[in-house]
Amino acid sequence: MTGVVLIFGVSGFVGGHLAEEFCSFGYKVYGCDISESSDIADQVTFIPCDILDQVQVRKVISETKPMYIVDLAAISSVSYSWKEPAKTMAVNVEGTLNIFESAKEIIPNAKILVIGSSEEYQRSDDPINEEFSLDSCSPYGLSKITQERFAKLYREQYGMKIYCVRAFNHTGVGQSDRFVIPSWCRQVALLSAKKKRMAISL
CATH class of the missing domain: 4.10.910 (30s ribosomal protein s13; domain 2)
Incomplete structure (x- = not known):
């Protein structure tokens, strides 16, 4: 076995594909979400968990003790974020903080991948790179900027291994x-x- 992976938001579009990929390389994969999806690979051990419930998040991390955590749990629709900005901030920021806090206490050396978005960047018609200004004009984008700032804070203050990516649009079967x-x-x-x-x- 290569290692233990815990995926929050495993029932989402990306979660199912990522879990299957990890399984194919021999990882032991645990997947968390509010509800289970039929698209999750049979090899994945599913654990129901509400990312906004700190007690549940802590329990899952304590029981699985993963080497790697992937945070895919999110309100990921820009249009929905305009309808529910408070819920978007809660899930995307508070939920991620619940992961950080639990990992800090239980498995401080685990590697955590946080999924950001191109929505964090200032709008431009020109090509952009990672040095481009962050200045989102949507609640979703702002939540991802805030998430990333907290990741930086936890890296600097606690030495945690938190990695952030700003993914652009992706699509495929099951979205x-x-x-x-x-x-x-x-x-x-x-x-x-x-x-x-x-x-x-x-």
Whole structure:
């Protein structure tokens, strides 16, 4: 066995694919989410957990003692973040802090991967790199900037091994049609089946 991985948000679009990838390389994988998905690989040990419940998060980390933690639990829709900004901040920031705090006390040497977003960057028509200004104009983007700032704080103050990425759009099989590309695909499929001309909504 290569090591123990704990994935928060395993029932989401990325979580299922990532869990399967880890399993294929021989890792022991535990997956947490509020509810289980049928798309999770059979080799994954699922543990129900609400990331906003600090007691639950601490219990999961204490029982599994992972070498690696991946934080995929998030409100990840920009449009939804405008409807529920408080919930977006709670899940994306408070939830991540629950992971940091529990890991700090139980497994301080574990490596933690935090998934940020290109939404953190200031809007621009020009190519950007990691040095580009962070100045989001959405609640989702602001929550990810805040998440990343806390990661920096915990690295500097406690020496924790927390890694942040700012992922750009990704899509594929199993992604919810709340997101733009699956929405377009669904609409095109419906139009093709009905064999009539209609406008595709954005």
